[in-house]
Amino acid sequence: MFFRAQNLGPIRDAEIDLSKDLVVLAGPNNSGKTYIAWSVYGLHRSRPALNVVLDRWVRQLLESPEHAIDLGDLFAQGEGALLESIATEYKSKLHLCFAAESTYFSAVNVSLRDVDLLKRSGPIAHISGLAATLGISALRTHGPGSTRIGWTILVDDHFKTFFNAMKEGAPTPAELQAATTSALTTLATEHRKSLEGDLSSGLQSLVYSVLFPHCTIFPAERIAVNIFAKELALKRTELVDELVDADLDDQSSAPLELVRRKAGRYPWPIRDSLKTANDLANLSKEKGPFAALADELESAVLGGEIAVSEAGEMLFSLRGETDRRLQMHLTASVVKSLSSLVFYFRYLARRGDFIIVDEPELNLHPDNQRKLTRILAKAVGLGFKVMISTHSDFVLRELNHLIMLSKLPEGEAQALGYDPRFALDPKRLGVYLFNEQHAYPVPVEETGFSIKTIDDVVSQLNADEQRLYARLSD
Known part of the structure; x- marks a missing residue:
């Protein structure tokens, strides 16, 4: 998914691909890196209501014979409305993320586009009768990464009866559907309204869990x-x-x-x-x-x-x-x-978490900057998403080493003193240079990437050293 922000602090325009496993923000001071990092964190933390967008899908859960929806269909058919609703609501809360007056962010524009998950078939979400004292209707998912996401307590005799029946053995999917349909048929109006609201909240939680993993920031x-x-x-x-x-x-x-x-x-x-x-x-x-x-x-x-x-x-x-x-x-x-x-x-x-580390090199000696970079790369390999904002040439060069590592046989990597689990796939990196009020995507090749503003300083440093050394040698 691409997150775009315009007129945010010093940034006139920046678009970041959040689908990458590792996102690197680099550039001079006061160029907007922290603005973007904090905004991305706020996006994951803030979860505006999507009830209006999800009403149709809640009705399908309740009224279809299977009491099920394909989340791939939901995303594919509702992409524009979902993302527009999320971006609009988040813009209204952005000033809270920064603890600032809303007028400071009045000119900001936030937009979201192109969620990769929308192009693939999603897991199935369905409601079914489950065991509880008074009876429970649960919104559940089945498929890769399945997770139970919501519960609704229902005072209903059908669920009590179904609860007793479940003691005799596990129900089949057909029995689950039949029990749910039976319970919904006679459900009192006030209970149905309550169920609709809870299913909408549960479905919203599922949408957010797919689009925005749990995020932790280290400012x-x-x-x-x-x-x-x-x-x-x-x-x-x-x-x-x-x-x-x-x-x-x-x-x-x-x-x-x-x-x-x-x-x-x-x-x-x-x-x-x-x-x-x-x-x-x-x-x-x-x-x-x-x-x-x-x-x-x-x-x-x-x-x-x-x-x-x-x-x-x-x-x-x-x-x-x-x-x-x-x-x-x-x-x-x-x-x-x-x-x-x-x-x-x-x-x-937890696996799948999104970690944002602002200046991982903070107070670290160069050797420890390299070691920390390797550990963050290992976290990427273990299923985490990571975003870092850095000024460190040591961090950036070590990332390049880990990119090259991905092209070496395991034995050669170990001979060079590297754990193969540190390797980074260049296709899964998103690197951005923040400069002159924009965030410019930086190409990532098999040998890594280059941050011009830092390379220019290193080149100037080397040139100055050579001139000074030559003068002393005269």
Whole structure:
């Protein structure tokens, strides 16, 4: 899918292909890279209502004999309306993503086009009777990546009867259809209205899960987030206390005015990062399926281990010194920069997630920039989508190495010191140069790609070195 933004901050026009597995944003400072990264995050986070667009498909779920729809048909026939509705609604919320006044974004235009998934047949979505105390109608999908996406509680005797029958054995698809049709035939009007609303919400969730995978962003402000999250949470708590104690007859202390003066306004990427940082104890109860990436990041880059205390505080210990754990403000800058990414991979990451990392090179020595680039490439190979915004020649050159790696036999890659799992398919990369108020697509060849603004600086640096060396040699 292509995301296009016009008149967004310093950007006059930029279109990014979000279907790529790895998207690289490069270019000078103040050229709009963060604007695009945050806007893409907001697009995935914001889920406007699509009820009007989906009404027809909800009716088909309820009224067709099979109580089913092909999601490929839904996307193919509704592409224009779906994408236009999403883009229009998101534009109206864009200022919230940036915590800015709406007038600042009044000239912005956002559009979406060409969803690759629309060209392929989708899985089947259907409703069917399922077991529950009062009976449940569920919207489910069957096909690649199938997932249950919504539940609706129905007080209906047909479902009670069907629930009892299910105890005797698994129903066939025909029995499911028959039971659902029977239940819908006598469903009270108020229950049918409720069901229509819930099915619309469930179908909307499915549409969004197909178009916009779960997205996590690591903004350039992540070091401050990791250090000051608790203090900022305390400030918010104190504000709530002050609101509770406010004299509502005193207009100078009216609640809304207090919020405006004292709460502070945070863009969605920072607000969501703060929310995660203040819920570490709850989120770290069970390791996820990609904890090995966290282990590799700790071993290769940090040289130690990240842990979470019972109080929900992130701690760090050097390798072999787990009895001496440092609070985050006492750690090296590399730990502050990457601790949230370690936590994400260990506890929160799920296959198919979309990860946005603003300036992955932040506070990293060149060798660690290369190591982190390899780990992010491995995440791409494991099924993640990744977007990075970078100024680092070390990151970009390592990406080129990993692109060339994809053309080498496995044995040769290992002989050169590379894990073949780091390899990047050049066809699955989208690279963009932000310059002069536009984002220009950069060709990606089998040997990699070139970012002119960075290459020009490197060439000038080498030329200056040669001139200075020649003068000293005279």
